[in-house]
Amino acid sequence: MAGRSRFLRAVAFAGHPHGVAAAVLLAACWCAVGVGLDFPQEWFLLTNMLCTLVVLLLLLLMQHSQNRDMRALQAKADELIRSTIANITDDRRRAA
Numbered sequence: 001m002a003g004r005s006r007f008l009r010a011v012a013f014a015g016h017p018h019g020v021a022a023a024v025l026l027a028a029c030w031c032a033v034g035v036g037l038d039f040p041q042e043w044f045l046l047t048n049m050l051c052t053l054v055v056l057l058l059l060l061l062m063q064h065s066q067n068r069d070m071r072a073l074q075a076k077a078d079e080l081i082r083s084t085i086a087n088i089t090d091d092r093r094r095a096a
Helices: 002-014 017-036 041-095
Strands: none
Touching (some): 002 017
């Protein structure tokens, strides 16, 4: 349960303006360190690998969030349909 809570906090942070600011700050620090090291060849390989992993993780994060939201929305729609059908059935019984 603690892992799920941590995951939900990560989702909320990634979608918040502070998350974007943290990503920009991290990229600026990454570039500053790269300039300080004169951008060795391994730097580009590491950058490419990290960017690919981050994109993959964010894609999975967004897909998980979208699926969770759609399940919640579907459950609400199902409940509305059930209550509407129950109300129609009750109204027909009263009319008869």
